[in-house]
Every structure is written in C-alpha cells, then in structure tokens.
Amino acid sequence: MRLRSKFAVKCAKATSSLIKKLNRGSGVTLPGYVARLIDPNILKELSGQVRKKTIVTMGTNGKTTTNAILCKALEHEGQKVIINRTGANMLNGIISAFVLATDKHGNLDADYACIEVDEIASVGVLPKIEPDCALLTNISRDQLDRFGEVDITYNKLMTAVTSVPKTTLIINCDDILSYSLAQESKNAFVTYGISEQIFDDVSRSEIRESIFCRKCGKKLEYQFFHYGQLGLYHCPNCGWNRPNPEYTAEHVVREDELYSFDMDGIHFDPQIRTPYNIYNTLSAYAALKTMGAGYEHFKEMIEAFDYGNNRESIFNINGARVQLHLAKNPIGFQQKVSHVLRDPNPKDIIIQINDTYQDGEDVSWLWDVDFQYLAESNARKIITAGTRKYDMALRLKYEDVSCESTDDMRASVLECVEQGTKNLYVIVNYSGLYQTNHMLTELEGKGGTER
Amino acid sequence: MKKLTIGHLYPDLLNLYGDRGNIQCFRKRLEWRGMEAEVIPFLSGEKIDFSKLDIVLLGGGSDREQELVCGFLKDIKDDFKAYVEDGGVVLAVCGGYQLLGKYYKTNKKTIEGLSILDITTEWQPERLIRNIVLNSPLFEQPVVGFENHGGRTYIGDHTPFGKVFYGLGNTGKSGYEGVIYKNVIATYLHGPLLPKNPQVCDYLLEKALQRKYGEEVKLEPLKDETEKKANSYIADRYSDKKYVLRETVKRHT
Numbered sequence: 001m002r003l004r005s006k007f008a009v010k011c012a013k014a015t016s017s018l019i020k021k022l023n024r025g026s027g028v029t030l031p032g033y034v035a036r037l038i039d040p041n042i043l044k045e046l047s048g049q050v051r052k053k054t055i056v057t058m059g060t061n062g063k064t065t066t067n068a069i070l071c072k073a074l075e076h077e078g079q080k081v082i083i084n085r086t087g088a089n090m091l092n093g094i095i096s097a098f099v100l101a102t103d104k105h106g107n108l109d110a111d112y113a114c115i116e117v118d119e120i121a122s123v124g125v126l127p128k129i130e131p132d133c134a135l136l137t138n139i140s141r142d143q144l145d146r147f148g149e150v151d152i153t154y155n156k157l158m159t160a161v162t163s164v165p166k167t168t169l170i171i172n173c174d175d176i177l178s179y180s181l182a183q184e185s186k187n188a189f190v191t192y193g194i195s196e197q198i199f200d201d202v203s204r205s206e207i208r209e210s211i212f213c214r215k216c217g218k219k220l221e222y223q224f225f226h227y228g229q230l231g232l233y234h235c236p237n238c239g240w241n242r243p244n245p246e247y248t249a250e251h252v253v254r255e256d257e258l259y260s261f262d263m264d265g266i267h268f269d270p271q272i273r274t275p276y277n278i279y280n281t282l283s284a285y286a287a288l289k290t291m292g293a294g295y296e297h298f299k300e301m302i303e304a305f306d307y308g309n310n311r312e313s314i315f316n317i318n319g320a321r322v323q324l325h326l327a328k329n330p331i332g333f334q335q336k337v338s339h340v341l342r343d344p345n346p347k348d349i350i351i352q353i354n355d356t357y358q359d360g361e362d363v364s365w366l367w368d369v370d371f372q373y374l375a376e377s378n379a380r381k382i383i384t385a386g387t388r389k390y391d392m393a394l395r396l397k398y399e400d401v402s403c404e405s406t407d408d409m410r411a412s413v414l415e416c417v418e419q420g421t422k423n424l425y426v427i428v429n430y431s432g433l434y435q436t437n438h439m440l441t442e443l444e445g446k447g448g449t450e451r
Numbered sequence: 452m453k454k455l456t457i458g459h460l461y462p463d464l465l466n467l468y469g470d471r472g473n474i475q476c477f478r479k480r481l482e483w484r485g486m487e488a489e490v491i492p493f494l495s496g497e498k499i500d501f502s503k504l505d506i507v508l509l510g511g512g513s514d515r516e517q518e519l520v521c522g523f524l525k526d527i528k529d530d531f532k533a534y535v536e537d538g539g540v541v542l543a544v545c546g547g548y549q550l551l552g553k554y555y556k557t558n559k560k561t562i563e564g565l566s567i568l569d570i571t572t573e574w575q576p577e578r579l580i581r582n583i584v585l586n587s588p589l590f591e592q593p594v595v596g597f598e599n600h601g602g603r604t605y606i607g608d609h610t611p612f613g614k615v616f617y618g619l620g621n622t623g624k625s626g627y628e629g630v631i632y633k634n635v636i637a638t639y640l641h642g643p644l645l646p647k648n649p650q651v652c653d654y655l656l657e658k659a660l661q662r663k664y665g666e667e668v669k670l671e672p673l674k675d676e677t678e679k680k681a682n683s684y685i686a687d688r689y690s691d692k693k694y695v696l697r698e699t700v701k702r703h704t
Binding site for chain 1: 463464467469470471472475476479495513514515516519580581582597599641642643646647677678680681684701
C-alpha cells in the first residue's frame with residue numbers, strides 16, 4: 001500500500017475517533033471526506049484489497065434491506081464482509097466504511113464487500129470500486145426535488161453501469177425501467193422477477209412511471225401490475241416484452257400475517273410481513289448465486305432474518321402495540337397504507353411528514369399516494385405531525401378522511417397508548433425516524449406512564 | 452344542480468408532482484358547495500371535444516414524456532386555441548405551462564408547443580428547484596408552492612401570474628412567475644398548487660361557472676382552516692429573514 005493511502009487512512013481514523021469523543025454524531029461521512037482529501041485514489045486502493053468479490057446495491061426502494069440480507073447470507077457462509085452503514089451511501093460514507101474497516105496497518109481483511117450506493121452518487125462510486133456485480137432493486141420516483149425526474153435517475157444509473165462494462169447487473173425484470181437499462185447498457189445481466197400476483201389492490205397506486213415502450217414509444221399492455229410500473233408487460237406494437245426471469249419466487253402464500261414462498265424448489269418461511277420483502281429476498285438470492293458465493297445456509301439464515309432493521313419496529317408500551325414504519329416515497333408509502341389495511345382491528349395512526357433536505361423538500365409526492373383507503377382503516381384517530389403536518393392534513397381532508405394535527409409527537413403517542421385502541425401505527429419519513437425510534441424505545445423502557 | 456366538467460389531459464403521460472391534488476381540489480370544492488364535478492381523463496391519442504369542457508388541466512411530465520405528448524398536441528391545437536380565446540378555463544402546470552408556448556428547446560431538440568401563449572422556453576442544465584412564494588395582484592393571500600424545472604420561460608408581453616417573493620420563477624432572474632391570460636393560469640408551481648392555494652382554485656372555479664351559468668354566479672366562501680395553515684406555514688417561513696439566510700447557507704455548502 002502506498003504511503004499516501006496509509007496516511008489518509010490514519011487521518012480518517014483520527015477524525016472518526018475525534019467525532020466520537022466529542023459526541024458529534026456517528027461519524028460515518030467526515031472520515032471519508034478527510035481520506036479522499038489526502039488521497040483521491042483511496043477508494044480504488046482499498047476496494048482493490050477485497051479478496052473475493054464486491055457487489056453494489058442500488059435502486060429506489062429496498063436497497064438497505066437487500067444489502068443487509070446479502071451481508072448476513074455471506075457471513076453465514078463464513079465469509080468476512082464489509083458493509084456500509086444505513087444512510088451512508090454517498091461517496092464519503094462509502095469511503096468511510098472501507099477506511100474504518102482496516103486494521104492498524106491500514107490493511108483490509110475482507111472476502112466480500114456489500115455496498116449500498118445512492119443513485120446519484122453511483123456515477124462517482126462505481127468506476128472507483130469496479131464491482132463484480134451491481135444489484136438494481138427498482139427505479140421509481142423518489143425525492144424529485146433532488147433527482148429532478150425519473151429519467152435523470154435513469155440516465156445517472158446508465159452512466160454509472162456503462163462506466164464499468166465488466167460488472168454483471170442483477171435486475172428486476174418486472175420493472176420495465178430496470179430491464180431497459182440492462183438491455184441498453186450492454187453489460188451482462190441476470191434477471192429476477194415474480195410471475196404471480198402477490199400485491200393487493202391497495203398496494204397498487206394509480207401513479208406509475210413509464211408505461212410506454214422505451215423502444216417505440218407506444219403504450220405498453222400489462223397482464224397485471226405488482227405496484228407502480230412493475231408487472232407483466234408487453235408492447236403490442238414492437239413486441240418487446242418482459243422476459244422469463246432467471247430467478248423467481250413462486251407459490252407465495254400469506255398466513256398469520258406472514259408470507260412464505262418457494263425459490264429453486266426450496267420452501268422458505270421467513271418473517272416477512274410485507275410482500276416487497278419477497279422481492280428483496282429474491283434479489284439477494286439471485287445475487288448470491290450469480291457471484292458464485294455459497295448459499296448452503298441461506299434458508300436457515302433467512303428464516304431467522306429480522307426484516308425490521310429499525311425501519312419497521314414493534315414496541316410494547318404499557319400493553320399497547322406500537323409499530324414504527326418508515327415511508328419516504330409514494331411507492332413505499334402505498335405499501336404502508338396497504339399494510340395498515342391488512343389489520344382489521346381498531347387502531348390509531350400517527351403520520352409524521354418532515355421536509356428537510358434528507359426527506360426531500362418537495363412534499364407533492366403525498367398526492368401520489370392513495371390515502372382514500374384510510375377511510376376504511378377502522379382508525380379511531382389519525383394524527384398528523386412534522387414540519388409539513390398541515391400538508392398531510394390537507395391531503396387527508398381532500399379525501400374526506402378526518403384527522404387532527406399535533407406539535408408534540410410524544411404527547412400524542414402517550415395519549416393513543418393510554419386512551420386509544422392499544423394498537424398504534426406510527427409512520428414517519430426519513431428525518432423523523434431516528435428520534436421517533438429513540439422516543440418509542442425510551443417509552444417502552446419506562447412503561448409509558450410518565451409524562 | 453350546477454355542474455362543471457373537468458378535462459384532465461394525458462394523465463398517462465403528464466402526471467408528475469401530484470397533479471392529482473389539483474383535480475381533487477377542483478372536485479371537492481365544488482362538492483362541498485353542493486355542486487357536481489365530472490372529471491374526464493383523456494389518455495394520449497383520445498379525441499377531445501372542448502365544447503363539453505369547463506376546465507382543462509394540463510399537468511407536468513418529464514422531458515421525454517413531453518416529447519411524446521407533443522405528437523398528440525398537433526391534432527388538438529386549433530380546438531384548444533379556440534377554447535382559450537372563448538374564455539375557457541385552463542390550469543397548466545410545469546410541463547403543461549411550457550407546452551402552451553411556441554416551443555421548448557432542450558439540449559437535444561426543439562419540442563413544438565401549442566402556440567396558445569406567445570412564450571418560449573429554453574432548457575438549461577441547472578434545474579431551478581425550491582419552495583416558492585408569490586404575490587399576485589389577484590389574491591390577498593400569497594400563492595405558495597414548489598418549483599422544479601430545467602426550462603427558462605420567456606413570457607414577452609404577457610402578464611405574469613405573480614411576483615416572486617421567495618424562489619426563482621420563470622427564468623430565475625426575471626422576478627416574475629407564470630402567465631395569466633384570459634382564463635388561463637399557467638405556472639411552474641406544483642406542490643400541488645390548488646389545495647394550498649384555495650383562493651386560486653376558487654378563482655378558476657368561479658370563472659368556469661360564470662362562463663357556463665352567467666356573470667352573477669358567486670362562490671360561497673368555505674372554512675379553509677387547514678388550507679390557510681398549510682399556506683401560512685410556507686409564506687411565514689420564507690418571510691423570516693433568518694430562516695432564509697440559514698437555508699441559503701445550507702444550499703451553498
């Protein structure tokens with residue numbers, strides 16, 4: 001290793017420990033920045049030290065969960081794995097992940113690297129890492145104020161993957177955007193998809209991207225939609241159609257709130273409560289097989305896997321069941337609405353919408369979610385919170401769903417826990433997740449009695 | 452019972468930025484006053500009879516989709532123009548705004564518009580993205596929304612929809628936003644526009660009702676508490692100099 005890289009690693013590590021000592025956050029991005037300042041080639045240098053393979057995970061929804069499954073699966077096969085922490089998926093965060101994983105000589109000891117990459121950051125990251133595989137979950141509208149429009153995201157991803165022509169893509173062929181990206185890119189690719197209908201009507205928002213053929217511009221015909229633009233499509237004009245996926249999940253059954261299914265003739269009973277986690281599992285499985293990594297312990301691992309990952313957590317506060325969910329874009333939120341409706345019991349719902357840069361400053365996406373279904377959710381109360389609580393309240397008002405708004409989430413949670421239905425759903429977008437999780441954990445510990 | 456028919460043009464191609472909110476706002480604010488609203492979505496390629504419509508909504512789409520729309524516009528160009536000249540109500544947002552003009556010149560090609568407004572749009576790589584607050588002489592309450600556009604629209608002699616209080620507007624430099632022409636409001640504001648600006652919604656509804664049922668029709672005011680709170684939240688936030696300074700610093704670091 002070059003002296004310059006060693007020095008960069010040392011300084012980055014010093015920065016990290018300084019941040020921790022000063023208690024200024026978790027220190028997952030600044031060390032990367034420092035390392036890159038000293039050695040612009042640091043990422044190439046360190047990622048080159050990974051012994052076996054590197055895979056990046058990209059896409060609008062499901063990145064974090066899929067990446068976590070991959071990492072866990074590889075670890076269960078006895079591999080040493082590097083992974084970047086949740087949210088640290090931009091260039092600096094990724095460099096930090098590599099730097100902080102080195103030993104005291106600045107060397108890496110890893111068989112695999114599983115790296116989640118933000119779609120915009122992908123253009124800068126992929127050429128440096130030169131991954132063996134790139135897994136793409138799906139492409140849909142997300143934070144349009146940051147991405148501009150879906151086609152811009154698409155073009156960024158295209159630039160990223162064509163800069164690494166040797167990288168094998170693992171794509172969801174039910175998503176016309178992913179499939180067309182793979183075909184146009186000229187990279188080798190492997191497909192996964194689900195050919196049976198597993199999502200209910202409520203999960204399927206009317207809002208979808210690109211239902212027009214990307215080859216001839218004519219409207220596509222769909223046998224059915226999963227959600228968004230995902231589904232079984234073909235073009236009646238030029239004949240372009242969804243291919244038969246190389247990897248698939250079949251015989252999907254939902255029983256006692258949990259989904260089970262078969263892959264490669266093996267039956268799986270994981271702790272999956274929402275159908276999109278079947279996609280996440282399937283894509284990770286396809287990636288493992290594509291990389292030629294072992295999968296002997298996959299069944300055992302996945303059946304014990306905690307899909308919650310702080311994004312779906314269940315708390316018990318004073319005998320009340322409190323579920324915390326993250327929903328940060330229309331597709332994700334639609335899935336949550338559908339999840340809430342699958343529970344027929346009386347419930348309370350708190351929705352917190354913030355508009356920090358992280359969340360997306362533009363909240364117009366709230367109008368792309370079919371909230372009218374909440375009228376049938378058997379809710380005692382729906383409460384809106386966050387900086388854009390009135391935008392959320394308006395969204396519900398224009399569906400004739402009544403609600404109230406609060407400035408004090410904690411007080412509202414306590415009210416619902418003490419006087420409510422004992423069945424509370426808290427749905428938040430990005431910036432509220434950490435604090436709300438912290439607050440609910442604390443209330444759970446205290447038994448929720450103190451005000 | 453009074454009834455308005457709303458034509459939603461090409462929702463299969465133009466459906467960005469919560470356009471559905473504008474439709475829903477038209478519909479509900481009529482229903483809450485005991486009137487009826489019929490919304491007809493016209494998918495690309497379908498025939499449109501403008502004589503049956505009281506309000507036309509042309510929403511936003513991506514540049515690629517806008518190009519596809521352009522092909523369908525040729526067929527309706529004359530009818531659409533006649534509708535506008537006859538006082539027909541139109542709300543055109545983002546891409547829809549650009550398409551009402553003569554052309555939209557992107558880095559790759561020039562998309563021909565409807566030429567209903569004497570305006571032109573040119574694409575620049577830096578997109579204009581942020582919250583926006585306007586003062587319009589038509590309304591007491593400021594108009595608030597969100598803008599996200601790569602095009603710079605030059606409006607010539609047209610009357611702008613409003614003066615930019617915070618945000619960027621038509622070109623980022625002119626200090627004005629949108630166009631108001633006869634009963635057409637064309638603007639970059641989404642968010643979506645109408646639910647948070649019920650004054651704009653009612654203005655358009657009243658114009659449409661008067662065109663159909665006579666000048667004497669007046670709309671009863673609604674309570675609009677939540678609407679006002681949502682509107683004031685943004686208007687107040689950007690009247691706060693400290694907040695604006697903080698946001699500007701953040702944007703540049």
